[in-house]
Amino acid sequence: MNGAYSESIPARRGDRADSTPPIPGNMGIWVGIFCVLVEFFLLFLVYFVARSHHPEAFTSGPDKLVTLAGTAITMFLLSSGYCMVKAVDAIRHGNRVVSTRWIVGAILLGFGYPLVKYFEIRWNVAHGIDGEAGIFYTVYYYLTLNHLVHVSWGLMGLIWIAFRTGLGVYTPDNHSGLEAAALYWHTTDVIWLVIFPFFYILR
Amino acid sequence: MIGHSEKVWLLLIGLTLAGAVLGETGHAGWPLTLTVVLLIAIKGGVVIDHYMEMRRADRRFRNVLRLFVTLIPLLVILSHGWGEWIRKLTTIN
Numbered sequence: 511m512n513g514a515y516s517e518s519i520p521a522r523r524g525d526r527a528d529s530t531p532p533i534p535g536n537m538g539i540w541v542g543i544f545c546v547l548v549e550f551f552l553l554f555l556v557y558f559v560a561r562s563h564h565p566e567a568f569t570s571g572p573d574k575l576v577t578l579a580g581t582a583i584t585m586f587l588l589s590s591g592y593c594m595v596k597a598v599d600a601i602r603h604g605n606r607v608v609s610t611r612w613i614v615g616a617i618l619l620g621f622g623y624p625l626v627k628y629f630e631i632r633w634n635v636a637h638g639i640d641g642e643a644g645i646f647y648t649v650y651y652y653l654t655l656n657h658l659v660h661v662s663w664g665l666m667g668l669i670w671i672a673f674r675t676g677l678g679v680y681t682p683d684n685h686s687g688l689e690a691a692a693l694y695w696h697t698t699d700v701i702w703l704v705i706f707p708f709f710y711i712l713r
Numbered sequence: 714m715i716g717h718s719e720k721v722w723l724l725l726i727g728l729t730l731a732g733a734v735l736g737e738t739g740h741a742g743w744p745l746t747l748t749v750v751l752l753i754a755i756k757g758g759v760v761i762d763h764y765m766e767m768r769r770a771d772r773r774f775r776n777v778l779r780l781f782v783t784l785i786p787l788l789v790i791l792s793h794g795w796g797e798w799i800r801k802l803t804t805i806n
Contacts, residue, residue, distance in 0.1 A: 562800040
């Protein structure tokens with residue numbers, strides 16, 4: 511393995527002796543983040559192709575979906591992300607207990623997503639909107655459930671990080687693992703910020 | 714007192730609510746498309762720069778993330794204005 515990549519990555523600007531801008535988290539998480547971005551970019555291409563072939567379906571499709579559900583998911587994810595920003599900030603200031611509390615807050619808010627999704631899908635199915643209701647809904651289920659899978663991985667990561675932070679594994683000088691989990695979590699935000707208007711707003 | 718991260722969170726929530734209201738009005742066409750494009754670019758950029766702290770990070774990594782929230786809006790514009798061209802391009806005869 512290349513020595514430059516195997517060395518630990520400093521958590522903050524100023525941790526390095528030279529003036530090279532820092533890379534938050536660790537290299538492993540960035541490989542994962544870039545893979546996720548490429549994966550969803552390809553999935554979005556499927557959305558655009560399907561949209562161009564069935565413009566009517568994509569114009570009327572959002573009318574039957576519950577905009578409130580998509581909005582609630584967005585708010586849960588953004589608020590959970592805010593908690594992770596505070597958690598990283600707290601550990602940088604040496605506040606392990608405060609950081610753990612913020613991570614627990616991020617987890618609780620994060621679980622709002624699968625909860626809303628569960629009720630949204632129940633509502634959809636009760637109103638005849640299943641995976642075979644039309645091309646718009648097929649793409650909608652494919653993309654949103656795929657995103658839910660990635661969020662589930664993120665939630666599992668946050669639970670792991672909460673335990674480690676609570677146990678005092680991370681310090682102001684060494685918390686790249688906590689930063690890495692936060693970065694992955696924020697990446698799921700970025701992707702959802704694209705999915706939300708695609709299925710609930712755009713016509 | 715409201716700190717920087719609270720301001721960023723409020724901005725993101727405000728833009729989300731604005732988008733939701735827009736979606737509920739049932740509007741369609743270029744004004745909606747361009748608004749959505751702006752919302753994706755602005756919200757994505759804010760998360761990347763402030764939540765992920767990429768504004769101070771290695772530019773190569775930041776540029777890849779920024780490219781993602783730039784290319785997608787451009788594709789939204791392309792699919793809205795030139796959907797027929799995409800359809801022809803992706804039709805297998």
